[in-house]
Amino acid sequence: MTSKTVAQLLKADFKSQDIDIKGWVRTFRANRFIALNDGSSLQNIQCVVDFENTDEKTLKRITTGAAVHIKGELIESQGKGQSVEIKVNKIIILGDSDPETYPIQPKKHSFEFLRENAHLRTRTNTFSAVMRLRSTLSFAIHKYFNDNGFYYMHTPIITGSDAEGAGEMFRVTGLDPKNPPLTETGAVNYKEDFFGKETNLTVSGQLEAESYAMSLGKVYTFGPTFRAENSNTSRHLAEFWMIEPEVAFMDLAGNMDLAEDFLKSVLSYILEHNREDLEFLEQRLLDEEKTKPQAERSEMSLIDKLKFVVDNNFKRVSYTEAIDILKNSKPNKKKQFNYIIEEWGADLQSEHERFLVEKHFKCPVILFDYPANIKAFYMRLNEDGKTVRAMDILFPGIGEMVGGSQREERLEVLKEKMKALEIDEEELWWYLDLRKYGTAVHSGFGLGFERLVMFVTGMGNIRDVIPFPRTPHNADF
Amino acid sequence: MTSKTVAQLLKADFKSQDIDIKGWVRTFRANRFIALNDGSSLQNIQCVVDFENTDEKTLKRITTGAAVHIKGELIESQGKGQSVEIKVNKIIILGDSDPETYPIQPKKHSFEFLRENAHLRTRTNTFSAVMRLRSTLSFAIHKYFNDNGFYYMHTPIITGSDAEGAGEMFRVTGLDPKNPPLTETGAVNYKEDFFGKETNLTVSGQLEAESYAMSLGKVYTFGPTFRAENSNTSRHLAEFWMIEPEVAFMDLAGNMDLAEDFLKSVLSYILEHNREDLEFLEQRLLDEEKTKPQAERSEMSLIDKLKFVVDNNFKRVSYTEAIDILKNSKPNKKKQFNYIIEEWGADLQSEHERFLVEKHFKCPVILFDYPANIKAFYMRLNEDGKTVRAMDILFPGIGEMVGGSQREERLEVLKEKMKALEIDEEELWWYLDLRKYGTAVHSGFGLGFERLVMFVTGMGNIRDVIPFPRTPHNADF
Numbered sequence: 001m002t003s004k005t006v007a008q009l010l011k012a013d014f015k016s017q018d019i020d021i022k023g024w025v026r027t028f029r030a031n032r033f034i035a036l037n038d039g040s041s042l043q044n045i046q047c048v049v050d051f052e053n054t055d056e057k058t059l060k061r062i063t064t065g066a067a068v069h070i071k072g073e074l075i076e077s078q079g080k081g082q083s084v085e086i087k088v089n090k091i092i093i094l095g096d097s098d099p100e101t102y103p104i105q106p107k108k109h110s111f112e113f114l115r116e117n118a119h120l121r122t123r124t125n126t127f128s129a130v131m132r133l134r135s136t137l138s139f140a141i142h143k144y145f146n147d148n149g150f151y152y153m154h155t156p157i158i159t160g161s162d163a164e165g166a167g168e169m170f171r172v173t174g175l176d177p178k179n180p181p182l183t184e185t186g187a188v189n190y191k192e193d194f195f196g197k198e199t200n201l202t203v204s205g206q207l208e209a210e211s212y213a214m215s216l217g218k219v220y221t222f223g224p225t226f227r228a229e230n231s232n233t234s235r236h237l238a239e240f241w242m243i244e245p246e247v248a249f250m251d252l253a254g255n256m257d258l259a260e261d262f263l264k265s266v267l268s269y270i271l272e273h274n275r276e277d278l279e280f281l282e283q284r285l286l287d288e289e290k291t292k293p294q295a296e297r298s299e300m301s302l303i304d305k306l307k308f309v310v311d312n313n314f315k316r317v318s319y320t321e322a323i324d325i326l327k328n329s330k331p332n333k334k335k336q337f338n339y340i341i342e343e344w345g346a347d348l349q350s351e352h353e354r355f356l357v358e359k360h361f362k363c364p365v366i367l368f369d370y371p372a373n374i375k376a377f378y379m380r381l382n383e384d385g386k387t388v389r390a391m392d393i394l395f396p397g398i399g400e401m402v403g404g405s406q407r408e409e410r411l412e413v414l415k416e417k418m419k420a421l422e423i424d425e426e427e428l429w430w431y432l433d434l435r436k437y438g439t440a441v442h443s444g445f446g447l448g449f450e451r452l453v454m455f456v457t458g459m460g461n462i463r464d465v466i467p468f469p470r471t472p473h474n475a476d477f
Numbered sequence: 478m479t480s481k482t483v484a485q486l487l488k489a490d491f492k493s494q495d496i497d498i499k500g501w502v503r504t505f506r507a508n509r510f511i512a513l514n515d516g517s518s519l520q521n522i523q524c525v526v527d528f529e530n531t532d533e534k535t536l537k538r539i540t541t542g543a544a545v546h547i548k549g550e551l552i553e554s555q556g557k558g559q560s561v562e563i564k565v566n567k568i569i570i571l572g573d574s575d576p577e578t579y580p581i582q583p584k585k586h587s588f589e590f591l592r593e594n595a596h597l598r599t600r601t602n603t604f605s606a607v608m609r610l611r612s613t614l615s616f617a618i619h620k621y622f623n624d625n626g627f628y629y630m631h632t633p634i635i636t637g638s639d640a641e642g643a644g645e646m647f648r649v650t651g652l653d654p655k656n657p658p659l660t661e662t663g664a665v666n667y668k669e670d671f672f673g674k675e676t677n678l679t680v681s682g683q684l685e686a687e688s689y690a691m692s693l694g695k696v697y698t699f700g701p702t703f704r705a706e707n708s709n710t711s712r713h714l715a716e717f718w719m720i721e722p723e724v725a726f727m728d729l730a731g732n733m734d735l736a737e738d739f740l741k742s743v744l745s746y747i748l749e750h751n752r753e754d755l756e757f758l759e760q761r762l763l764d765e766e767k768t769k770p771q772a773e774r775s776e777m778s779l780i781d782k783l784k785f786v787v788d789n790n791f792k793r794v795s796y797t798e799a800i801d802i803l804k805n806s807k808p809n810k811k812k813q814f815n816y817i818i819e820e821w822g823a824d825l826q827s828e829h830e831r832f833l834v835e836k837h838f839k840c841p842v843i844l845f846d847y848p849a850n851i852k853a854f855y856m857r858l859n860e861d862g863k864t865v866r867a868m869d870i871l872f873p874g875i876g877e878m879v880g881g882s883q884r885e886e887r888l889e890v891l892k893e894k895m896k897a898l899e900i901d902e903e904e905l906w907w908y909l910d911l912r913k914y915g916t917a918v919h920s921g922f923g924l925g926f927e928r929l930v931m932f933v934t935g936m937g938n939i940r941d942v943i944p945f946p947r948t949p950h951n952a953d954f
Contacts, residue, residue: 003726005626005694007626022725022726022917024692024915025915038694038725038726039628039692039693039694039695039725040626040694040695065914065915066915067915067916067917094915094916094917094918095886095912095914095915095916095917096915097913097914097915098913098914101913102914103914104914118907119685119688119907119908119910119911120688120692120910120914122688122689122692122693123692128692128693131628131630131689131693132628132693134629134630134631135628135629135630138619138629139619139623139629142615142616142619146616149482149484149517151516151608151609151612152611152612152615152616153608153611153612153944154611154701154718154943154944155944155945156716156944156945156947156952156954157634157678157701157703157716158647158678158703158715158716158947158952159952160952160953160954161954168651170635170649170650170651170671171649171650171651171654172647172648172649172678173647173648173650173654174645174647174648174705175654177648177650177652177657177665178657178659178664178665180654180655182655187655188654188655194647194705194707194715194949194950195715195947195949195950195951195952196949196950196951196952197952199952201634201635201649208596208944208945208954211596211597211599211954212599212608212944215501215516215597215599215600215605216516216599216605216608216609217482217500217515217516217517218516218517223700223701224631224634224700224701226634226635228651228671230671238635238671238672239633239634239635241631248499248515248516249480249499249515409572430594430595430596430953430954431596433596433597434596435572436574436575436578437542437572437574437575437579437580437581437597438501438502438542438543438544438571438572438573438574439544439571439572440499440544440571440572441571466631467630467631467632467633467685467689468632468633468685470633470635470672472671472672472673473671473672473673474672474673475633475635475636475637475672475673475674475676476637476907477633477637477638477685477688477907
């Protein structure tokens, strides 16, 4: 379809042959050396222009960002830093890039500036590396599940249910925004809306995934989810992607095995396939951290952190044990935590999770059997009547990476729980059906994809790991 | 994690060994033979119960839909129709299924009825086969692009732009539905909405994909898209999934090559990996068509139709040639078409597309170079000034499968087109930037995923190829 890519040429072991390549100029120095990139790899290929035999006008148009078509020969490089280079015989300017106005100059730009130019930011090394890694991670995830007999399912984005309660929802509507139709009692009449009822953007595909697990056995979702929460932080997006596997006949222990195997597998895949991008981002992170006080720097480099997860067994610790550890910990006793752990039942904060992973256990940690009243209605109640078979997986630097549970499979127990929380049975009639007809133990978990991309790329702001972030007061592009 | 699956046992060449399996009862006949399914394959495994040594109470609970745990031995089958079966030593009922109320009885249910029970319909052979094929197709698509150097990107679902004009949009809002804040002039004040402006659900990720293609080279999207059109037909969904590759430096001919290679590749993958499900659905379709008058039956079986696409070169025909063929065709002269083709410029209907594919060329057809005024603003204007470099790929039975184009890469031409169509330049400033800085020829196409699943499964209603369909007045589950 296209001529050869930069990635192909850099790997080529042939020399001195005619080649034809198109790409964008990253830099042009000494009226002679073009660093050409086409997105196929982090590395540029050096193209050497014979400036004495190239007309002045063309030379002037070889500027950062310009699209060019180069014909020439692939030869052994004369200079340092690359093994091959292109001796340019002919250069055609496809699209100019005015150096006076082009936003992406060959210098360091702030991430804030690049967010405002999100349509151009993948023309930088950092963002092209991040987005390549994001793509490979996506593929690794699909491959893992496919290789292990899971079926991919697309759960609905528009939902008529607000029962899951994972967070505030966005309304989806076709009604007149100013003068909506009203009922006799003066409420908005959603019967006249497109779907004949009030609808929202989904916060999770889990409940629907359960219905498929209870027939197809092993399924997973990988789709967008939404939160209408006014959180303007470096860790929140209004629109993000989530992965949710769900498996019939699997209990909480099986769920932990699955999640650990899954995470190790996709991280190994990345280590194997994207070494160049990882090394670049590792160096970027090191440089960034040099500007910070020692105490805020990571103890591990980016790649070490990935290996740390791949090579260590995840430590499995009950919530109750974790509370004991935290209560007796130095930062708790010295009141260094922002939230002091005083008793069983407390909800853990990121600072506690990171203490457990980074200081106490020094390995990824799976916390399980949480107090029922801080977890969702669908989680399997333990025999003690006060804890549920929930699990959270905690990672260094980032805290919670995965949240999952064994699901309540007993109809009567589930109904009681819903009653206590005032969740309408009629709303979830179909979810209850799964417990009426052929119910069985089943489990699953959710993984925020952008969290994983942050972990893998070392990027500190979630807005920098998704192409066009949606946050309060921002839906640009 | 779990014990062996039915698929594993059916493929096992070992015999007479202890096994442990969980699944759902499909049927139980003669108080002796359980057909057990766990979703891992279309086929059930036969489990033979020693009813003389099983207590009456347990036997009564072995009903269609019940979840059971079976321990026994895998042995060579004594009966016909299967090579192995399980001699049951122990059966534990995990979850009952009351035969009086269980909706999925072992008989034929109408698709309408099953749509109302979409949470249970994958417990039937037809829908489990459809959804397994849907999953394999998804994977084949990701694999194709990954193998060919494309990057997967997630384009935004919530969009602040309504410029693409592919159809009516759903509004996404957090404003008070009854009393929204108003501006001084009395309009709804979207500045106070979550994103600080009016936002909608996306109709396409193409424009954003273009921005990534113009830096990463080859990208594709695979995500949900939306149409707020009140079309209650068997071919329309309000929420559906779309695949949109976009490639820099690729012209329309390259786009055709890519689309043809892509379609052949994913269909070959399906033929190779899902033979059992395909054969089942082929038989289902044959049975269904027996009830129809001869003239409405397909000329090809399901698998033949897939092979027809894989084995034939797609015929490339210009719109102008196609109009000539249609004008002179029998059904046009005899006024058998609902829309008679009278002159150049007419928009083609499904009946014309199917005539070209099924009667005239007898192979998949790529139509190209359409009149500019029936196509979108971003398509590359030809030198003739009246046609654009658009292409549609037409398939037997289904009509349009793919729509694509080379994009207008010339800033001035694009601006003029937008002006004529009253598309605000400020709205698409970033899209214009792609033509300002390093512009180049680029192309891509869109494929409605559900269309492809319909083609592969032979299902006649689009609501039956997506887990939980969203249509006017329906957002159940």
